[in-house]
Amino acid sequence: PxxxxxxxxxxxxxxxxxxxxxxxxxxxxxxxxxxxxxxxxxxxxxxxxxxxxxxxxxxxxxxxxxxxxxxxxxxxxxxxxxxxxxxxxxxxxxxxxxxxxxxxxxxxxxxxxxxxxxxxxxxxxxxxxxxxxxxxxxxxxxxxxxxxxxxxxxxxxxxxxxxxxxxxxxxxxxxxxxxxxxxxxxxxxxxxxxxxxxxxxxxxxxxxxxxxxxxxxxxxxxxxxxxxxxxxxxxxxxxxxxxxxxxxxxxxxxxxxxxxxxxxxxxxxxxxxxxxxxxxxxxxxxxxxxxxLVSLNAKVDFEGRTLPLISQSRRLVREGPLTELMDNCQKETERSVYLHLFNDYLLLSLLKEGGRFTVIDHCPVSDVRAENFGFKLHSLQKNLFRLHMTHRSPVLRTDTQSDKLRWMSALSRKNPEIDFLGVKDLPQMQCIRAIVSQQPDELSLEKADIIQVHQQSSDHWVQGIRLSDRQHGWVPESHLETIINPKVRQRNLEDALKLTTATAAV
The missing domain is CATH 1.20.900.10 (Dbl homology (DH) domain)
Incomplete structure (x- = not known):
């Protein structure tokens, strides 16, 4: 034509x-x-x-x-x-x-x-x-x-x-x-x-x-x-x-x-x-x-209770390596562990040669809780949190503050909401370079997308919620620019509220 x-x-x-x-x-x-x-x-x-x-x-x-x-x-x-x-x-x-x-x-x-x-x-x-x-x-x-x-x-x-x-x-x-x-x-x-x-x-x-x-x-x-x-x-x-x-x-x-x-x-x-x-x-x-899941299933061995991994409804939320701090009575003071957090289960594993995993514990996410941890005996230790599971509560350390915040956010399963009224006047940032998410807890952004910021890490990662569709996730700060003008931030909230109100009414 x-x-x-x-x-x-x-x-x-x-x-x-x-x-x-x-x-x-x-x-x-x-x-x-x-x-x-x-x-x-x-x-x-x-x-x-x-x-x-x-x-x-x-x-x-x-x-x-x-x-x-x-x-x-x-x-x-x-x-x-x-x-x-x-x-x-x-x-x-x-x-x-x-x-x-x-x-x-x-x-x-x-x-x-x-x-x-x-x-x-x-x-x-x-x-x-x-x-x-x-x-x-x-x-x-x-x-x-x-x-x-x-x-x-x-x-x-x-x-x-x-x-x-x-x-x-x-x-x-x-x-x-x-x-x-x-x-x-x-x-x-x-x-x-x-x-x-x-x-x-x-x-x-x-x-x-x-x-x-x-x-x-x-x-x-x-x-x-x-x-x-x-x-x-x-x-x-x-x-x-x-x-x-x-x-x-x-x-x-x-x-x-x-x-x-x-x-x-x-x-x-x-x-x-x-x-x-x-x-x-x-x-x-x-x-x-x-x-x-098919790929992971071929690389996983279970130390104790097994868990069928492949499920149509199972979604990966976050995965990655961490360091577990061992009790004083243990021979080793720390060891490398690996977490796979799904929407229904959490797997705690040891990473083996050839990229294989030995799962040492797993439990439903409903039994999981993460809390901030201050280790008085090791004042130089940073980025610590305690992971409460059904049968154990290991103390874990991440390499960066953003990793710690992202794990705690993912484990808490609490999603940020837009503060439409602007009571707290939360920061807003706009995307100046498009970014494609690399992890499930990250947010892909197009240029000119606007997010309301809920927390920022010292190593320059931002957790926010996109005003146009209320999708949330983490974004590297290098792709963002702060919206300084309070009138513009207020207008952006009013536009987002107008859309939310209009669509809810029809």
């Missing part, structure tokens, strides 16, 4: 989704430093330079791109469309109504950029015969998954959005179209996102072990059509897009008059998107959990 069905409305600026996303996130980061900006779209802050590459999914430097909805680029703001400028209705709209239409229009323009990027990855990479000749069927499935299906559904979605704008350029809505497409999104996005770990592993292996694959990818990446963007930046597009649509719909909910049909429809589409993303996350977690 043709990408743009009515050229005068959506001019082909050749901007790719990666550039749109980078610029939009930079605008939001800049906005958090100001207290006088009430609209995401009503200011003309220039984009800062792109941030350093995100962890695990590196992007090369890309040239600074004007925000797609800045005055620097003609006819990409809704209010700059000739049909809007010439309309007598424009003067009758309030500022909030205009901002609402800008957000709705961004759904359309950003989808056009997204389709442009999908066209390139499918036509330039997926359909490349020299590249395809180097891949087995399995490698091809893991590397490109269902990108062609994602592209087809996205083009269909874009055409419906464009038709809607053409029908009523002044008062068009988009959330009912989003809601109708969520089932189709689910059919392609859940499998694609679930496949992501296989995709990453396959890409890395081929780049390291297959010189022909590396040469062909680098040759294709040098083409002007890619605009200096690497294959990996195209492969992550579906994940970035589905989270971005959710963010845009959240902005629509915040701008829509409560209790109206439009508000109900916006909240319905938001809930469907949240459900889709949650299903994707659950599918990823389940797949990783089963794989790790």
């Amino acid at each position: 043709l990408l743009v069905s009515f050229p005068p409305l959506l001019p082909d600026t050749a901007q790719l989704y990666q550039q749109y996303s980078e610029a939009a996130q930079n605008i939001e980061i800049k906005r958090q430093a100001r207290s006088d900006v009430v609209s995401v779209y009503g200011d003309s802050i220039p984009s800062p330079s792109p941030s350093p590459p995100p962890a695990c999914r590196p992007l090369p430097p890309i040239p600074p791109v004007p925000h797609p909805h800045s005055l620097l680029q003609s006819a990409t703001l809704w209010r700059e469309l000739p049909g809007v400028q010439d309309s007598t209705e424009l003067e009758k709209l309030t500022d909030d109504q205009r901002r609402l239409q800008e957000v709705r229009f961004e759904v359309v323009t950003s989808e056009a950029s997204y389709c442009r990027s999908l066209d390139i990855v499918v036509e330039h990479f997926v359909q490349s015969k020299p590249l395809g000749a180097l891949l087995t069927t399995q490698e091809r499935n893991w590397l490109f998954s269902r990108l062609a299906d994602v592209r087809a559904i996205s083009h269909s979605f874009l055409s419906k959005l464009e038709e809607r704008v053409e029908t009523d350029i002044m008062q068009f809505t988009v959330c009912d179209i989003i809601a109708r497409h969520c089932q189709r999104f689910k059919m392609v996005y859940v499998p694609y996102l679930t496949n992501q770990s296989y995709q990453d592993a396959t890409y890395q292996r081929l780049m390291n072990e297959n010189p022909g694959f590396r040469r062909n990818v680098e040759r294709l990446e040098r083409s002007p059509v890619c605009q200096r963007l690497p294959l990996r930046s195209f492969l992550v597009l579906p994940f970035q897009r589905i989270t971005r649509i959710k963010l845009l719909v959240q902005n629509i909910v915040k701008r829509t008059t409560p209790g109206t049909a439009a508000a109900t429809q916006a909240i319905k589409s938001l809930k469907l998107l949240e459900k889709l993303i949650q299903q994707s996350n659950d599918s990823i977690t389940e797949m990783k959990s089963i794989e790790s």
Whole structure:
């Protein structure tokens, strides 16, 4: 299908989704430093330079791109469309109504950029015969998954959005179209996102072990059509897009008059998107959990009572090495131990040669408790806590303060909640470089995500809760920037409360 069905409305600026996303996130980061900006779209802050590459999914430097909805680029703001400028209705709209239409229009323009990027990855990479000749069927499935299906559904979605704008350029809505497409999104996005770990592993292996694959990818990446963007930046597009649509719909909910049909429809589409993303996350977690349990099961010996490890409902919460301080009567003063904390059981093991574990004790998490421990006889000992299990209560030491805090937090099973009222004026931080979680108790963040901070360690880790969806976890402080302005922090809480209240009411 043709990408743009009515050229005068959506001019082909050749901007790719990666550039749109980078610029939009930079605008939001800049906005958090100001207290006088009430609209995401009503200011003309220039984009800062792109941030350093995100962890695990590196992007090369890309040239600074004007925000797609800045005055620097003609006819990409809704209010700059000739049909809007010439309309007598424009003067009758309030500022909030205009901002609402800008957000709705961004759904359309950003989808056009997204389709442009999908066209390139499918036509330039997926359909490349020299590249395809180097891949087995399995490698091809893991590397490109269902990108062609994602592209087809996205083009269909874009055409419906464009038709809607053409029908009523002044008062068009988009959330009912989003809601109708969520089932189709689910059919392609859940499998694609679930496949992501296989995709990453396959890409890395081929780049390291297959010189022909590396040469062909680098040759294709040098083409002007890619605009200096690497294959990996195209492969992550579906994940970035589905989270971005959710963010845009959240902005629509915040701008829509409560209790109206439009508000109900916006909240319905938001809930469907949240459900889709949650299903994707659950599918990823389940797949990783089963794989790790099968792997662990092959490396574990039980000293006493055995425990069947493989279970469909078992999820890893945290794992890692610690040091156990022995009683004075013991020959050794300390020994290395290893904890596997699952959502239902805790395993205490000794790490053996060859990466094997000997489980010396295990118990249900309902019997587990951790408490801070001050060791008076060893005043130089730091990062100690006592672990109460059913049959023993060892004193454990971690290498860093963050490890201790993370273990105590995971063992307590108490999750932080958002302080909507701002009674304590808890610190807020925004993500300035995307971060991919490496442990189950960590939180993956996109640029411009905002967290309310609940505790920080001396070695620069932060535990927080993301305001947009109330997901919690630990993040390295190096990827965050403190939001200093109290007015901005208050506005962020008000926005989060407005979303929570609106979705609870429908």
